[in-house]
Amino acid sequence: MLDKSFDPAAIESQWYQRWEDLGLFQPSGKGEPYCILLPPPNVTGTLHMGHAFQHTLMDAMVRYQRMRGRDVLWQVGTDHAGIATEMVVSRQLAGENLTRNDLGRDAFVERVWQWKQQSGDTITRQMRRLGASGDWSRQVFTMDPMPSTAVIEAFVRLHEQGLIYRGQKLVNWDPVLKTAISDLEVVSEAEQGSLWSIRYPLSDGNGYMTVATTRPETMLGDVAVAVHPEDERYAHLVGKTLTLPLTGREIPIIADAYVEREFGTGCVKITPAHDFNDYAIGQRHGLPMINIFTDEATINDAAPERFRGMDRYAARKVVLAELEAEGLLVEETPHTLQVPRGDRTGQVIEPYLTWQWFVKMDDMGRRGLELVENGQVKFVPPNWINTYRHWLGNIQDWCISRQLWWGHRIPAWYGDDGQVFVGRDEAEARSRAEAAGYTGALRQEQDVLETWFSSALWPFSTQGWPDEAAMAERGFDRYLPSSVLVTGFDIIFFWVARMIMMSDHFTGRVPFHDVYITGLVRDKDGQKMSKSKGNVLDPIDLIDGIGLDELVAKRTTGLMQPQAAKKIEQATRKDYPEGIPAFGADALRFTFASLASHGRDIKFDLDRCNGYKAFCNKLWNAARFVLMNTGDYVAGDAAAPVTDSERWIVGRLSATLAEVERQFADYRFDLAAQALYSFVWDEYCDWFVELAKPALQGEDPVARRSTQHTALVVLEAALRALHPIIPFVTEAIWQQVAARLALPGDSIAQQSWPAVAVDGETEAAGRGIEWLKAVVSGVRGFKSQMGLSPGREIELLFAGGDAAQAALVERYGSALRFLARATTLTVLAASDPEPAGATVVAQSGDQRVLVPVAGLIDVGAEVARLDKEIARVRAEIGKCEGKLGSESFVARAPAAVVEQERARLADWQGQLAGLVAQRTRLAG
Incomplete structure (x- = not known):
């Protein structure tokens, strides 16, 4: 027998391991295949609300499909999370007064592996606590040998096909991590800054042009000033030169349609090495690229000597002071701007000109768009295809290299003469070098591939590709394409599109048939959950519960500003005075x-x-x-x-x-x-x-x-x-x-x-029981409204209706006596008048169910209540009629709103008729 009380903790603690021991989560090999890919969470991460939400939906689908007889594979695994994991271990080393350079690459990578072994299964334990029924026997870690082989193979093939190249381009650069990062790792938020207007003298001494900038230090790398080609104010200056302040360099005045004539003075400084839009202009006009920053965002040797070695913001102060001294600083005005910051370091990200590895995306992008447009991949909800189209329609080559040590090291080797040889291992690279006539020393590329590169291969790298024996063992032909991908809209660009393109390119298949896009999990007020706001909820806390003091400590630990910590503590104590109770995994x-x-x-x-x-x-x-x-x-x-x-x-x-x-x-x-x-x-x-x-x-x-x-x-x-x-x-x-x-x-x-x-008998019984429910509900509602005990016995009268409805009274008489506590059931003949002092409690078609109220209620008080309710309903009718009688309302309001108002009027009129009839019976 079940325990007397429901205790989710006692129930949930015993079943998951038993399911796993029974092998219930492994594919059956029978029936139509059904496969879901788990978006691999960070190996060093913990389960957050977004994970819990998506994992719940995935688990519901795979459990449902198993019960439907499908051969279900939920392919689970974790991601090595290059930047996040390297940061964790680097912080540990800092606590020992060490850096990664003190250890060297091999020892540092070994240290990361040790950390992964110690803490890398936290999130998978938490997924189990939630009830996620993935096939853990097939779990894949992106740095495991099987997916690592796929990563190297994909890189080499793409390079051989001319689709991977090394080039010097602008990238998002984190000056603390000293690596390129993806757009997804850049958080841009509005911040208060300044806009400085600066005079750039014409080289011929006949005046100047005024430009405005939010980053005056970058002017040291300016190579031109641009105006709109149709701007008559500056048409006579195009082709002339300016003398760049503080440097003495001459830079041209160019015309480019990118410039907005109406914004500011209509003159824009062009710094191709430090702005993505300027970079595109520089490419169009063949302008030089002058990078003035080091990888730490200090001024390098490309700037005048007096600025070299300065931090970018220290250099800004000096630049502004010198401009003011020379009379070239026109004004400084407050200006709100979008500031890009690294999501892990919080540092302002620099567009930085550096050598990186790239994948050509134009042809792949066209193919990726075609696969969605022709229906081979379907988005749910379908409107997300517009987001996908927009990105693929404006796709840029993909920067895949990162200046890290933890990750898949790029399989490229350099000769002393600068030649680059790509191979699956050093032996293959040396063979290719010798074939090219180079016999000197080789050194391997220091950079690793960004995490999204290995993630793009996830649909087929987890199924053994490119090893045919592994593919056969893991069911490559059976489980690719997978059935559905459940993911967030924020990684349609970074992951979904790249999986579609890479799967098609290497296997000739789409990675999944459906892409189900979920929303974000926000707090009860619709605010995005963040640690700085103190509104983050931990799904494990919701499952197992957490005390108030522990919750406060959890939310405020690590906050640098005492005022912010105090504010969060106060809000937490207000919102959760008793902490968070244990709801259990099922309720969550x-x-x-x-x-x-x-x-x-x-x-x-x-x-x-x-x-x-x-x-x-x-x-x-x-x-x-x-x-x-x-x-x-x-x-x-x-x-x-x-x-x-x-x-x-x-x-x-x-x-x-x-x-x-x-x-x-x-x-x-x-x-x-x-x-x-x-x-x-x-x-x-x-x-x-x-x-x-x-x-x-x-x-x-x-x-x-x-x-x-x-x-x-x-x-x-x-x-x-x-x-x-x-x-x-x-x-x-x-x-x-x-x-x-x-x-x-x-x-x-x-x-x-x-x-x-x-069958038909079931349907007929259903109609009868629905009638019974309506009568009983009406009686119970009447008793509640009148303040009567649910067990108070009453009489029921049935007026109107046909013979079939009258027969229902006899058929369900015993049930009515039991459920409605009805002492007598009387069906009135068509000629019988409805007795005075009876109120209608339910109506089914033409049949009305009445309760004589004499002795049950204070009739006078009920009549007074009805009068009050009738007055209220008449007032509502008046409001509706006033709106509908207004020509301006009917003409200007949307048709749906007008129709809704008419429906409201009809509803109020129906209520009024019933109330008036009820009052008449009671008062009569």
Whole structure:
């Protein structure tokens, strides 16, 4: 028997390891394949709310598809996270007064591997706690031998095909990490700065041009000033030169359509080595590239000697002081600008001219767009294809090198004469060098490949490519393309598009058929979760609970500013005065599923978690009731439903299952969750259990046996339907129910998706029970409104309607007496007047259900209440009529708004008619 109280911690702690030991998460090899790729989280990371949200949806899908008989593979794994992991180990070394250079490359990489072994499985343990049913026996780490081989092979092939090259271009440069970083690792936020206007003298001494800049130190690298080709103010100056202040260099005045004539003075300084837009202009006009920064963002030898060695911001102060001294600084004005900062260091990112490795993307981009446009890859929701199109339509060559030591080292070797030889290993590189006539020493490239390069190969590197034996063993032909990718919109560019292009290029296949794009998880007020705001929620804390003091310490640790820490502490103590209770994994998962609407960010509120914990508790208690009332049930003694309540609940189960199947097919997890919630809470627990009590506790052995069977069978089917979303509590209950039904199997996860057949008799019973529910609900609502006890006995009168409706009164008389506490049921003849002092509590078609109120309520007080309500409804009618009578409202308001107002008017008028009729009966 189930424990008296529902305790998620006790339930959830025992089942996951058993599932894993039973091998339930491994592909069956039977049925149609269904594969999902886990977006590999950082090996040094922890589970955050975005992970928990997406992993819940993925797990719901794979559990559902296993039950549908599919051959399911959820390919899991982790990413080596080059920058993040190297930073973690570098900080450890700093605590020992060491740097990576003190250790040397090999020793440093070994130290990283040690750290990975110690802490690298944190997030996978947390995924298990959430219930993620991935195939851990096939888990892949991007630095494992198999994917590493794929990375080297892909690089070499692309180089051989002329698609990878080494070149000098602008990249996002972090001067603290001293490496290029991707756009995804740059966070641009509005900050208050200044805009300086500076005079650039014409070389012929006949005046000057005024330019404006937010970064005056970069003028040391200016190579031109640009104006719009149609700007008449400067047409006569195009082709002439200016003398660049502080340097004495002459720079040309050029015309380029990029310049906005209306912005500022219409003159723009061009610094190709320090601005991406300027770089493009420089390319168009063949301008020189003068880089004035070192890799630490200090001034280098390309600038005048007096600035060399200065930090960029120290140089700014000197530049401004000298300009002012020479009378060339016109003004400084406040200016809000978007400042790019590295997401890990917080430092301002520099566009930096440096040698890097790139992948040519033009042809691949066109092919990647074609694969989506022709439907081979489908976005859900479909509007995200526009984001994909925009990026591929403006694609640039991909910088794949990083100045790190942790990662896949680029398989390129340099000769003393600067020649570059690419090979799968040094022996192959040397062979190619010798074939080219070079026999000197070789040194390997120091840079590693960015993490997104290995991630782009994830769909096929995890399936053994390019090793044919490994591909056969891991099911390359069976699981590629995968079925669906679940990911966020923020990495459509960085990961989704590149997987599509790389998979097509190397395998001739798309990596997945569907891309389901989720929203972001935000706090209850719609704010993005961030440590600086103190509104981050840890999913493990929601599952297991956390005390207030521990939560405060967790949110404020590491904050540099005491004021910010104090503010966050105060807000936390206000919002969570008792800490965060343990909701359990099932409640958290149900919350995520219920919030997973298409195209919307998730406003996460703990009240929802509490509500779905209550749902699990409701399910638990209903199961206990059923189990306690079926102790003498004989397994295998199946009985066809004999009562209408049984037929009705079977019909509702059938309709619910069909609805859930439709919503899973459309990735509408919110609607699937809603359908299951409504069936279990509203129909099975609230209605069927009540309707079943007379039979379960009565003297009719046939009705008792049949109702026992139906109660168990429907509960068992509901547990299977709920299992993909709430696996733990459904498993715990199913074990008890399955034993009562003598079902085979060690786990609910091994069971098939439920299927229920219905017939005409089921549908007729359903209509009758819906009538019964309407009557009982009306009576209960009346009692509640009048302040009467639910157990107060009443009389029921049935007026109007046809013979079929009258027959329902007789058919469900015993149920009405039990559920509505009705002492007498009277069907009035068509000629019988409706008695005075009776109020309508329900209506079905033409049939009205009335309760005589004499002796039940204070009629005078009820008439007064009705008068007050009638006045309120008439006021609302007046408002609607006023709007609809206004020509300007009808003419100017959207058609949908006008139609909504008309519908509101009709609704209020209907309510008024009912209230007036009710008052007339009471007062009469």
